[in-house]
Amino acid sequence: MSFVDTIEVPGLGNRSYLxxxxxxxxxxxxxRDVDRVLAAVTRRGVRLTQVVETHVHNDYVSGGxxxxxxxxxxxxxxxxxxxxxxxxxxxxxxxxxxxxxxALRALATPGHTPHHTSYVLEESGRAVAVFTGGxxxxxxxxxxxxxxxxxxxxxxxxxxxxAHRLAAELPDATAVLPTHGFGSFCSAxxxxxxxxxxxxxxxxxxxxxxxxxxxxxxxxxxxxxxxVPAYYAHMGPLNSGGPAPVDLTSPGRxxxxxxxxxxAAGEWVVDLRNRVAxxxxxxxxxxxxxxxxxxxxxxxxxxxWGRPVTLLAESAAQLAAAQRELTRVGxxxxxxxxxxxxxxxxxxxxxxxxxxxxxFAELSARGAQxxxxxxxxxxxxxxxxxxxxxxxxxxHQIRDRLGEIPGGTVWVHCAGGMRAAVAASLLDAAGRDVxxxxxxxxxxxxxGLPMAxxxxxxxxxxxxxxxxxxxxxxxxxxxxxxxxxxxxxxLSGLAAGAPLPPAAADRALVVICRSGRxxxxxxxxxxxxxxxxxxxxxxxxxxxxxxxxxxxxxTAG
Numbered sequence: 370m371s372f373v374d375t376i377e378v379p380g381l382g383n384r385s386y387l388x389x390x391x392x393x394x395x396x397x398x399x400x401r402d403v404d405r406v407l408a409a410v411t412r413r414g415v416r417l418t419q420v421v422e423t424h425v426h427n428d429y430v431s432g433g434x435x436x437x438x439x440x441x442x443x444x445x446x447x448x449x450x451x452x453x454x455x456x457x458x459x460x461x462x463x464x465x466x467x468x469x470x471x472a473l474r475a476l477a478t479p480g481h482t483p484h485h486t487s488y489v490l491e492e493s494g495r496a497v498a499v500f501t502g503g504x505x506x507x508x509x510x511x512x513x514x515x516x517x518x519x520x521x522x523x524x525x526x527x528x529x530x531x532a533h534r535l536a537a538e539l540p541d542a543t544a545v546l547p548t549h550g551f552g553s554f555c556s557a558x559x560x561x562x563x564x565x566x567x568x569x570x571x572x573x574x575x576x577x578x579x580x581x582x583x584x585x586x587x588x589x590x591x592x593x594x595x596x597v598p599a600y601y602a603h604m605g606p607l608n609s610g611g612p613a614p615v616d617l618t619s620p621g622r623x624x625x626x627x628x629x630x631x632x633a634a635g636e637w638v639v640d641l642r643n644r645v646a647x648x649x650x651x652x653x654x655x656x657x658x659x660x661x662x663x664x665x666x667x668x669x670x671x672x673x674w675g676r677p678v679t680l681l682a683e684s685a686a687q688l689a690a691a692q693r694e695l696t697r698v699g700x701x702x703x704x705x706x707x708x709x710x711x712x713x714x715x716x717x718x719x720x721x722x723x724x725x726x727x728x729f730a731e732l733s734a735r736g737a738q739x740x741x742x743x744x745x746x747x748x749x750x751x752x753x754x755x756x757x758x759x760x761x762x763x764x765h766q767i768r769d770r771l772g773e774i775p776g777g778t779v780w781v782h783c784a785g786g787m788r789a790a791v792a793a794s795l796l797d798a799a800g801r802d803v804x805x806x807x808x809x810x811x812x813x814x815x816x817g818l819p820m821a822x823x824x825x826x827x828x829x830x831x832x833x834x835x836x837x838x839x840x841x842x843x844x845x846x847x848x849x850x851x852x853x854x855x856x857x858x859x860l861s862g863l864a865a866g867a868p869l870p871p872a873a874a875d876r877a878l879v880v881i882c883r884s885g886r887x888x889x890x891x892x893x894x895x896x897x898x899x900x901x902x903x904x905x906x907x908x909x910x911x912x913x914x915x916x917x918x919x920x921x922x923x924t925a926g
Contacts, residue, residue, distance in 0.1 A: 371471055372413070377551075379552070380694045381553060381665060382663075383400070383429065383548055383549055387406065392468050394416070395467055396436065398548040401432040402617070407436075417440045419442050419444075422447070423487060424447060424503060428515075428553060428598070429604060445458075450484045452608075452609050461475060461476065462474070476499070479528075481510075481513065481549075485504055501548075504528070507547060507565050508550075509550060514591075515555065515597060515601060522591070529583045532576065539569045592886075593749065604698070617689070617696065620704070623706060628681075631704065632655070636676065639656050639679065644657055648726050651721055652715055656798060657794035658791055662787050665698045669698040669699070678704060679703060681714055724802075727804050729813040733817050739777065740780050741777050741780065744759045747763050748763065750784060754823075755821050756813060757819040757821040758821075762774070767795050767796075774796070779802065781803060783806075789807065790807070821903055822905070836876060837856050839856050839869075839891075840856065841860040841887055856870050880902055883908045884907065
């Protein structure tokens with residue numbers, strides 16, 4: 370009987386796997402802190418025969434080379450990958466024996482990278498699982514844009530073909546075991562959370578890569594790609610060159626004077642405590658990245674690469690866990706560290722700094738007319754809905770765009786509060802007056818704050834009350850079916866300066882198109898004209914999906 374143990378790396382949204390039988394085992398895509406893998410091997414009482422990589426990783430530093438050195442296992446890397454060390458190259462169709470009756474079969478699945486390889490776990494010749502790395506994920510696929518911009522389109526098409534190859538060659542009951550897709554930015558979609566499981570059969574039914582034709586899939590895949598964490602640029606070269614062994618020994622202890630000196634030198638001093646404690650009191654100039662959550666992803670994304678970082682933690686255990694997580698993304702050694710509370714980190718006579726936290730209901734009650742509302746979510750999140758009049762600067766751009774934020778108190782929000790806390794600490798360190806909105810974004814609509822985008826149901830309510838539904842599709846799409854009572858005004862005409870139809874003049878406007886993309890452009894154009902315009906998320910596609918009425922007759926203008 371074979372086994373597969375999952376080694377979760379939740380901070381990065383990844384998984385590694387230990388798979389084997391009674392005597393031998395392999396590890397697939399190991400994290401850098403290999404002691405966790407060695408402990409899993411020991412618990413199973415097996416000999417590690419191979420350490421296997423599905424691809425040269427762009428989102429974390431692999432522990433594969435060090436693990437192979439420590440255990441004597443063969444280090445298996447796709448044959449097409451260019452690396453600077455000795456390894457066993459895996460080509461399409463190669464079979465790696467783990468023990469009698471148990472083997473891995475290499476299956477070329479380019480797309481996430483040109484050399485990407487999946488591995489089928491076969492027991493007595495029967496496929497029981499497939500390690501898909503960054504190829505076929507749970508409900509989605511891996512991003513095709515992390516290698517080279519000129520290859521993105523080609524890799525997107527390869528990703529579609531690879532997904533179909535897996536589905537065609539493997540039985541429906543085969544377990545699909547991806548490395549990415551549990552919050553990883555290597556995923557091209559939302560993916561799944563910890564504990565999620567799937568099979569080839571399930572993916573055949575739900576995964577868009579297997580449900581759509583290549584052209585449609587590629588167009589939608591590329592349209593949905595968001596920004597790439599900046600530190601990814603350093604991961605591929607590190608993994609290709611051969612990462613150094615990890616060093617988890619404790620960093621030097623920083624007293625208050627050293628903390629002050631490092632801040633004065635422009636170094637980053639990061640407070641790992643939760644955002645509630647940080648807002649209540651912290652060393653002026655320090656930045657808040659909570660130890661719980663995606664610490665490594667966001668700190669490595671925002672921190673200038675190679676800049677020294679000092680860590681402040683509430684306990685030695687919190688510090689050790691954070692140091693371990695940061696090594697996975699190449700932040701190897703904190704310059705210094707301290708544990709305790711702000712009182713221990715401040716010099717005599719110094720006082721901690723603080724800023725308020727609030728909810729969307731409090732923002733609504735306060736009124737947003739004379740404050741800056743800053744949205745630090747990513748582009749794709751904001752496209753699904755945002756507060757009308759809010760300023761948008763994604764969190765990873767805040768450090769370089771502080772000068773764009775108008776004067777006054779800044780109410781900063783994200784989707785749930787964690788990223789808003791990071792942004793608030795950056796603004797606070799720059800001397801700005803800030804309020805961190807520690808609330809779920811869904812509460813903004815419930816609080817009555819004006820939204821720049823509406824769901825179809827909200828659009829229906831708005832147009833039933835006082836607004837006009839303005840359909841900006843072209844004539845053929847309009848004639849094929851539109852919402853009853855809608856007014857037709859093609860975007861091409863509006864962009865050329867055409868006036869609104871009389872039925873829409875001097876009215877609040879709710880703008881709709883097919884998918885929600887052109888309506889965003891139209892709403893922005895109309896708002897620039899001084900009109901009250903919002904648009905519908907998902908357009909007529911979402912309108913129909915919500916079961917709202919569609920007709921081929923109605924107001925044309």
